[in-house]
Amino acid sequence: xxxxxxKTSATRTIHLGLIGLMFVTALAVIAxxxxxxxxxxxxxxxxxxxxxxxxxxxxxxxxxxxxxxxNRSSAISTGFRTLAxxxxxxxxxxxxxxxxxxxxxxxGADGTWKINFxxxxxxxxxxxxxxxxxxxxxxxxxxxxxxxIAFPGRxxxxxxxxxxxxxxxxxxxxxxxxxGAPRYYxxxxxxxLPWNRxxxxxxxxx
Numbered sequence: 291x292x293x294x295x296x297k298t299s300a301t302r303t304i305h306l307g308l309i310g311l312m313f314v315t316a317l318a319v320i321a322x323x324x325x326x327x328x329x330x331x332x333x334x335x336x337x338x339x340x341x342x343x344x345x346x347x348x349x350x351x352x353x354x355x356x357x358x359x360x361n362r363s364s365a366i367s368t369g370f371r372t373l374a375x376x377x378x379x380x381x382x383x384x385x386x387x388x389x390x391x392x393x394x395x396x397x398g399a400d401g402t403w404k405i406n407f408x409x410x411x412x413x414x415x416x417x418x419x420x421x422x423x424x425x426x427x428x429x430x431x432x433x434x435x436x437x438x439i440a441f442p443g444r445x446x447x448x449x450x451x452x453x454x455x456x457x458x459x460x461x462x463x464x465x466x467x468x469x470g471a472p473r474y475y476x477x478x479x480x481x482x483l484p485w486n487r488x489x490x491x492x493x494x495x496x
Contacts, residue, residue: 326477326488329391332408332431343439343460345495350433352413355406356425357398362447366395366476369405376426381419392475392490435495437461437468438475445476445489453491461493468493 324333333349356372358365370393377387390408398404408431409418415428437460439453454472461468475490 326391329389330408330410331391333411334436337435340460342441343437343457345466346436346438348431348434348436351411351431352409352415352418353406353429353431354409354421355404355427355429358403358405359401360403362395362397362403365403366393366405369395369403372423372425373405373407376419376421376423380423381421383419385419387413387419392477392488395474395476397471436473436492437466437495438490438492440488440490442487443484443489444487445474449489450474450491454493457491457493461495467496469496470494 324331332351334346337345337347339345354373354376356369358369358372360368374389377389379386381387388410390410393405393407396404409428415430418428421428437457439457439460441449441453443449450472457472458468460466470493473492473494475492477488477490478486
């Protein structure tokens, strides 16, 4: 009886330990979903996934944004430098703001591009340092659903166009109504090796 009791107690301890480990692992996955290599990312939940395509529901979050003219590659470089100057202390309070991911790029009208990235969740519109550059504006991204496809490699025009077409085909096959221009998300700096990069193309889902 004593041996049986010992075995039962040991089994119970193992089970509790496994449950605890699963719980901790689940929390780690949840935390990782809002971070990318140490950078905070916009909060979202994956509604459903099919390979590298995800239907995501994004929660409201703050954006710093600029509008830039030029071709796509030069526009994102110019836009990022402007926003980076703000978070590196180029603001009315000389205050550094943590970098987040990804840097987003969306085509606008008349050859313009909107470049933005999220402001850390610790801030509100009232507590963000005031921008010295009048080109920078702060907005709140609404709660919305997006259809997103991820891919490694370089975020070239060819790759972005190819994956945008894949998203359109996927949306049509799933009966999803997408709207607006494609959004491009770049998660890594230019020095990251291509096969370690994370790029995404997204469409708003109506």
